[in-house]
Amino acid sequence: MASSDVAAPLALEGASAPALRSPSALLQESLRQAVEKGLAETRAAYARIKEAADEASYALEASVANAAKGVIAFNTQALEALRVNFDAGVDFAKAAINSKSVSELVAVQSDHASKQVEILAAQAKAFGDLAQKIGAEPVDPIKNQIARAFRLSA
Numbered sequence: 001m002a003s004s005d006v007a008a009p010l011a012l013e014g015a016s017a018p019a020l021r022s023p024s025a026l027l028q029e030s031l032r033q034a035v036e037k038g039l040a041e042t043r044a045a046y047a048r049i050k051e052a053a054d055e056a057s058y059a060l061e062a063s064v065a066n067a068a069k070g071v072i073a074f075n076t077q078a079l080e081a082l083r084v085n086f087d088a089g090v091d092f093a094k095a096a097i098n099s100k101s102v103s104e105l106v107a108v109q110s111d112h113a114s115k116q117v118e119i120l121a122a123q124a125k126a127f128g129d130l131a132q133k134i135g136a137e138p139v140d141p142i143k144n145q146i147a148r149a150f151r152l153s154a
Contacts, residue, residue: 052149059145063138070134077130081123088116 021029092112099105 055148056145059141062141066141067134067138070130070137074127074130074134077126081127084119084123085116088112088119 092108095108095112096105099108
């Protein structure tokens, strides 16, 4: 037996355990570590995506709730305008029937027309203001969610 044959086993005894592993064991270990790392990253990405989806869902729910409230407010205001206009029409009809002359009828009609123009202008302004509010409120939760998502990704 040559001296190099005896020295080789002695050199192996002093080597660390990873150096004694076979190449297939080293490959398996590195593959296992890569898979575990990939799995951990995938789980973290899934958690972030799930959280973003939940937040987007809540924002959409808030947007729909705001839209529903807006529609209710608009309908309420429309019904109130209808009531005011109907009452004004009934009052005009009563006054027209009770007028004693053509000149009094013309005065009643002129007064009613000028009041109705003022009322309709005020109603139109109120409807315009409410429509702007209704248009903006449902969008706010979604807009805030998008802004938050871009801040987090930056």
